[in-house]
């Protein structure tokens with residue numbers, strides 16, 4: 001991927017045609033109420049577009065169109081190979097439009113163009129390709145029944161699914177959910193976050209160009225209470241997959257319980273520990289992992305390494321290296337490809353992150369906001385009950401906590417209601433494995449910080465996750481349901497009674 005100059009990116013930005021309608025039944029249309037909301041560039045405050053502000057009536061219409069499409073089988077009953085061809089075409093179209101989408105994503109979210117070009121777009125395309133390729137490689141099962149019976153265990157698409165998305169990876173989270181949902185044959189109602197509605201709308205348009213039939217892929221921009229809640233409560237939506245805060249995740253369980261008991265998958269927040277033991281090798285590499293884990297995507301990442309739990313013997317040397325690495329993360333104009341730290345997504349989120357900077361622990365690095373930009377910040381924390389040590393900040397803020405032993409490190413790492421991701425750095429293979437087993441998190445990395453890739457399931461323990469998993473073959477479980485077909489092959493009456 002050859003990056004362009006800032007001027008070239010600005011020229012692309014100036015020439016973009018931004019989508020503004022809701023995308024229902026294969027075409028853009030205004031919200032039925034006629035209402036709109038603004039989406040702005042968080043880095044500059046500049047108005048980008050007035051987008052349809054959907055409401056319950058738009059949800060009803062989209063669900064009806066999605067249900068029609070599902071029932072007549074225009075997508076759900078296509079041969080798997082035919083669905084695969086369409087989704088591969090979509091992935092190729094995204095590749096052809098990658099630069100346009102990268103700029104749109106950066107403008108709408110404040111993410112750096114560097115990340116959009118080198119991570120978000122390539123990973124989005126790879127995710128869709130991966131799930132498309134999988135479609136015709138998943139087999140049903142035959143159960144071990146007697147000779148007089150044939151018992152089939154089949155996977156069927158679950159039906160109409162609501163996909164409620166966050167703003168931190170608008171395209172990638174869209175791909176994580178539409179990839180397996182469309183592959184399985186479901187019809188989808190996507191609700192992008194109100195902060196970042198643009199790229200999901202453009203992808204829906206491209207999906208239609210690729211051959212996804214009308215009604216199968218609908219996108220409803222708007223706010224949580226007006227669109228998210230009616231999706232959660234809709235009697236004709238069969239499943240919801242949500243990524244966002246734990247607080248809103250809880251609401252989706254309530255909505256399901258109070259409506260049709262739709263299946264709910266929740267991927268929520270985290271306060272993810274990076275445990276570094278005294279015997280960790282190559283501290284420079286450890287520091288690079290911790291810094292990337294903490295500051296990548298401005299820390300607006302559910303799996304961000306937001307807590308460094310370091311054993312005292314290695315602390316001083318590690319912190320020195322972390323400070324050196326952190327200073328290599330330039331902050332500024334997201335469209336400047338040299339920058340690694342862009343703008344926080346919104347003024348409201350900026351206020352939330354700033355409130356943690358005013359808490360008063362020792363600031364080892366950063367600690368200041370400049371407009372919509374927050375410096376990579378490292379806080380040394382002695383009070384383990386302090387808010388920056390316990391709460392998800394979702395900004396470029398690393399909290400450092402010191403421990404004396406392996407057991408204390410693991411206990412502190414697990415002392416959180418969350419359980420999304422964790423890591424342990426040690427040269428001792430026994431401690432690595434003991435630690436990885438003891439850490440209560442959906443993904444544990446050893447001697448690195450990350451969340452795996454598309455081949456491995458991603459989701460959280462405890463208040464970080466509920467229900468199914470994103471990514472891997474396992475993601476298809478969210479969008480399919482098992483059907484047993486039990487065939488009686490006996491042909492005399494006596495056996496029919498037994």
Ligand SMILES: NC(=O)C1=CN([C@@H]2O[C@H](COP(=O)(O)OP(=O)(O)OC[C@H]3O[C@@H](n4cnc5c(N)ncnc54)[C@H](O)[C@@H]3O)[C@@H](O)[C@H]2O)C=CC1
Pocket residue numbers: 164165166167168191192193194222223224225227228229232243244245246248249251267268269270301302349352392393394
């Ligand atoms: N796990 C993750 O990846 C994410 C975690 N968060 C965490 O949540 C905090 C708050 O961010 P928010 O944008 O407010 O997250 P949120 O959970 O409120 O928003 C996520 C999605 O849920 C929708 N939503 C909001 N209220 C709703 C409601 N009452 N009913 C149905 N849908 C609703 C939103 O419109 C958005 O599409 C962040 O500071 C961060 O700590 C936020 C985004 C992603």
Ligand code: BAL
Pocket residue numbers: 166168169173243244300301302303451
């Ligand atoms: N790290 C990808 C998932 C998320 O932040 O929501």
